[in-house]
Amino acid sequence: MRLFFLTLVFSIFLFSCDKNSHETKIESVQTEPVKLEEKAIKESTASQDEYKLGLDYFELETPYATDNEAQVVVYEFFGYTCPHCFHFEPFLDKWMAGKPDYAVLKRVPLNFQPAWAIFQQAFLTAETMGIVDQTHKQLFKALHEEHKKFRTIDELATWYGSEADIEKETFLSTAESFILDSAQRKADNMGFKMQITGTPSLVVNGKYKVSNKIRDKDETIKVLKYLVKKEALSMGLVSK
Numbered sequence: 001m002r003l004f005f006l007t008l009v010f011s012i013f014l015f016s017c018d019k020n021s022h023e024t025k026i027e028s029v030q031t032e033p034v035k036l037e038e039k040a041i042k043e044s045t046a047s048q049d050e051y052k053l054g055l056d057y058f059e060l061e062t063p064y065a066t067d068n069e070a071q072v073v074v075y076e077f078f079g080y081t082c083p084h085c086f087h088f089e090p091f092l093d094k095w096m097a098g099k100p101d102y103a104v105l106k107r108v109p110l111n112f113q114p115a116w117a118i119f120q121q122a123f124l125t126a127e128t129m130g131i132v133d134q135t136h137k138q139l140f141k142a143l144h145e146e147h148k149k150f151r152t153i154d155e156l157a158t159w160y161g162s163e164a165d166i167e168k169e170t171f172l173s174t175a176e177s178f179i180l181d182s183a184q185r186k187a188d189n190m191g192f193k194m195q196i197t198g199t200p201s202l203v204v205n206g207k208y209k210v211s212n213k214i215r216d217k218d219e220t221i222k223v224l225k226y227l228v229k230k231e232a233l234s235m236g237l238v239s240k
Contacts, residue, residue: 005078011141015110016168016197017079017081017082017083017084017085017198018112018197018198019110019112019198021112032214039096044075051226051227055211056210056211056214056218056223057204057208057210057211057223057227058208058209059207059208059209060164060194060195060203060206060207060208060209062142062193063205063206063207064190064194064203064206064207065206066205066206068104069235070102070239071102071103071104072102072103072104072228072231072232072235072237073104073106073205073206074103074104074105074202074203074204074205074228074234075106075107075108075190075194075203075204075206076092076105076106076107076108076200076201076202076203076226077108077109077110077160077190077191077194077196077199077201077202077203078107078108078109078110078199079110079112079113079116079120079199079202080108080109080116080117080119080122080123080139080140080143081113081115081119081143081221082199082200083144085140085197085198085200086140086143086144088200088217088220089137089140089216091217091220091221092105092200092221094167094221095221095224095225097122099228099231100238102206102232102237102238103228103232104120107123107127107132107136107186108191109123109124110187110188110199111184111188111222112189112199113160114176117152117184118153118156119150119156120137120151120184120187120206121141121175122153122156122160123136124180124183124184124187125160125171125180126164126176127169127183128174128179128180128183129134129164129166129170129174131160131164131166134163134164135160135163137202138163139159139163142159143226148223151181153172153175153176154172157172157175169175174211179236194206194209195209195222197211198212202220202224203229204224204228204230204231205227205231207228207231208230210223210227210233211223212226219235
């Protein structure tokens, strides 16, 4: 009984989809440090002038080159079957609606689990065909609200065909092309180089990764805005 009580005291739930499991991630840590950490996060995110390196965001040891000197590139690493990515979408949409022109979003689908591969392939195919705007939110909804099941790229091609009014065969030929294979390898390589271990994850300009430990997603967006402005100033895109 005592062991059971101690287990409850020394355990917390951390929510994200990681590369080892696409279910809720559970880690055991001591209660007191967690309380102190959460208090520190709350205090540090009280004002955008107080966001702290190593707490609210982290600097990558080796920056990833964005090859875009005219804009601050925000990378969102996600997986369609990740429920946390689905629930984060409205917050990212809100940022997108008011983002400055000097910032641009780049979505990067990852392949953490075998079942994720066809969804990574599908997104990159849709991106290549220019139909992401017509299908991105709809696929999230199909999976997490309508509970549809897709086990093969052929099944997804049928769905994309009806959703975007395109030929299924055209989607499949693109999905199985050499260009798509290269795109998938590049996406996985980007996740590796930017040290992504869970989704959703945000990386600003290949330099700064927003902490996944911030529970309030509105605060996550505020940290994102802070880092985007920080990089814009560094690049000379804005003066203040």
